Amino acid sequence: MAAAYTLxxxxxxxxxxxxGLMLSLCGLSFDYRHVDLAKGEHKTPEFLELNRYGQVPVLRHGEYTLxxxxxxxxxxxEQTGKFGGATVLERQNIREWLFWESDRLEPWFNRTRFFERFAKNDPAVMEYCRNIAEIGLGVLNTLLDGKRFLVGERPTFADIALFGVVVHMAEAKFDPAHWPHTRAWWERMMALPGFQLPYDLLPKADRNA
Ligand SMILES: N[C@@H](CCC(=O)N[C@@H](CS)C(=O)NCC(=O)O)C(=O)O
Known part of the structure; x- marks a missing residue:
């Protein structure tokens, strides 16, 4: 029988x-469909039907394609009642982190990782992206000082979103020793039931749950 979720x-x-990490931490099994970006599978008409932006990931759940x-x-x-905020303010705080991450961390960090892992670019471009990513990593580290998780005492999906980026610190050639509060939070994330690192969690081919 097909799983309720397909990633x-x-x-x-x-x-x-x-x-994938959110599904795993929520204890949800999922079918997996590998999209080969090197082959341009994310730009085919079939895939653009799933995601008009031509990017991974996509999650299918019943009638929804997200x-x-x-x-x-x-x-x-919302579906599981897990990893959300308990109050209006916590829910706003989660969103705040997500918008900040999309603006100040993820694009710069992931481009830096891309340059280091897959394809070098103009050194000035690489340095520009690395510098902004480092400022973002500094903000994250400072705001984690004295805190167990980003929002309150419990992990929320803000932690999962941010962790999903910084987990690739080594590939992006950032030294975790520079960001000790981030490193300590990282350990707390890794201790959560259902936690798996990226290459353990995500298959390299299609897989049914
Ligand atoms: N903001 C998007 C970013 C998705 C994204 O950048 N996906 C990359 C792979 S990591 C991709 O599909 N890149 C191909 C492209 O943008 O053409 C999200 O969080 O889902």
Missing amino acids: YGSFLSAPTYKV CQSNSILEYLS
Whole structure:
């Protein structure tokens, strides 16, 4: 029998990992469809039917076909009642983190990772992206000082969204030793039941639950 959830993505993709991690931490099994970005499978007419932006991840659940990882995390939190905020302020705080991440961290961090792992670019472009990512990592580290998780005492899907990016610190050639509060939070994330690292969690081929 098909699982209720089908995740389309790539094992190399941080946004795919965010969604996979959320599903895993919620104890939800899912079918997986590998999308080969190198072959351009995300730009085929069939895939553009699933995601008009031509990007992974996509999550299918019943009649819904969803894209944009942070938005999918919010959906899964609503569906499961897990990893959400307990109050209006906590829910706003989660959204605040997600918007900040999409603006100040994810694009710069992931481009830096891309340059280091897959294809070098003009050194000035690489340095520009790395510098902004480092400022973002500094903000994250400072705001984690004295806190167990980003919002309150419990993990929320804001933690899952941010973790899904910074987990690739080594591939982006950022030294975790520079950000000790982030490193300590990282350990707390890894201790959560159902936690898996990206390459353990995401298959390299289609898989049914
Ligand atoms: N904001 C999007 C970003 C998704 C994204 O950048 N996906 C990358 C893979 S990590 C992708 O599909 N890139 C191909 C492209 O943009 O053409 C999300 O969070 O889902």
